[in-house]
Amino acid sequence: MHQETYHGVPRTKIPWGPTINYEKCVSCGKCADYCTLGVYESEEKDGEKRPVVKKPNNCVVFCTGCEEQCPAGAITFPSKKETRELIRKLQKTENDGQADCLKPKEVKKTVKQAYAKIAAESGTGSCCSCGCGDQNAAQEISKSIGYSDEELRVVPEANLGLGCGNPTALGNLKEGDVVLDLGSGAGFDSFLAAKKVGASGKVIGVDMTEEMVNKAKSLAAKHGYANVEFRLGDIENLPVESGSVDVVISNCVINLAPDKARVFSEAYRVLRGGGRMYVSDIVLLKELSIKQRKDSELLCGCVAGALLKDDYIREIERAGFEVKILSEDQEISERQYNGIALESLKIAATKNS
Ligand SMILES: C[S@@+](CC[C@H](N)C(=O)[O-])C[C@H]1O[C@@H](n2cnc3c(N)ncnc32)[C@H](O)[C@@H]1O
Ligand code: SF4
């Protein structure tokens, strides 16, 4: 399989691949037949078909299989020494970039400050870049990501327009279920879940931002939700008993957590056998630049901390889950993220009994 990175360096930055010397080439086509990675394409020249190197970045570093196939000695590669030096240089640039990125503690501090401000300003009519303080903007965003009009009438003050999907609609929540909402914010999805699980069920919302938890608690009291409890806590270290939850939900939160592997293994721990997790989250379709990764506004806006889609899914599987992709919303990129190559991914993950 084509690897995204090679020794920590994005593959696209390593221009390592074959060069064909057409004076020697006898157009036998063996190189293109041998390589299955789409490096070569066939082109017509002087009535003859000949291979052309179209995607050198697809080439697996140090494979050299095509060179061995060539009967005419027409294929050459950059020397191994040259390649090693280039990779070392690129690794240094990558590491320097990473070194300037926020450390996990700083990420959490920055994220907390941003969401504390959003909680404080919500309902005041003021408007931040994501439209959070503005009820109409929040309603519009929410409709576009899959909430029905009926759902939007359930505790509308809890809807700050911060989600990227509608996790309670992704699976079947039953009467009596215990549901855990990771990064519950002002509690919008928790309240929707509470309606579904009824008085015999229970919903626990966990969020690390005190202002969000306080807002969610006061809305629960105001609207008389007795089956919802909001806890202050970090989703990397859940304040929840092992094996006590039927369904975990989460909406646009895990991208903000520095240690996603830890979040998924915590979700796995608290679920009972056979339990399910429904997540809507932002994942990247292309690596961000170092500048983008260091941008704290992009971090709090659910972009800079996001993983590449395949890496995200791999982390969930590594925690022990069986993963199913339910849907992918790529249009959200144009609607809300200035065209950055990302999508909102909706997955169901099961903990086998
Ligand atoms: C984009 S908002 C989404 C809120 C909510 N899920 C919704 O859809 O309205 C992200 C929320 O995740 C919380 N959060 C971010 N990182 C967290 C972490 N490591 N542990 C707990 N909560 C976290 C933030 O405080 C914030 O309330
Ligand atoms: S070196 Fe390997 S991966 Fe690269 S073009 Fe040749 S056969 Fe394909």
Ligand code: SF4
């Ligand atoms: S294997 Fe060698 S001779 Fe044959 S097409 Fe490729 S470069 Fe030309």
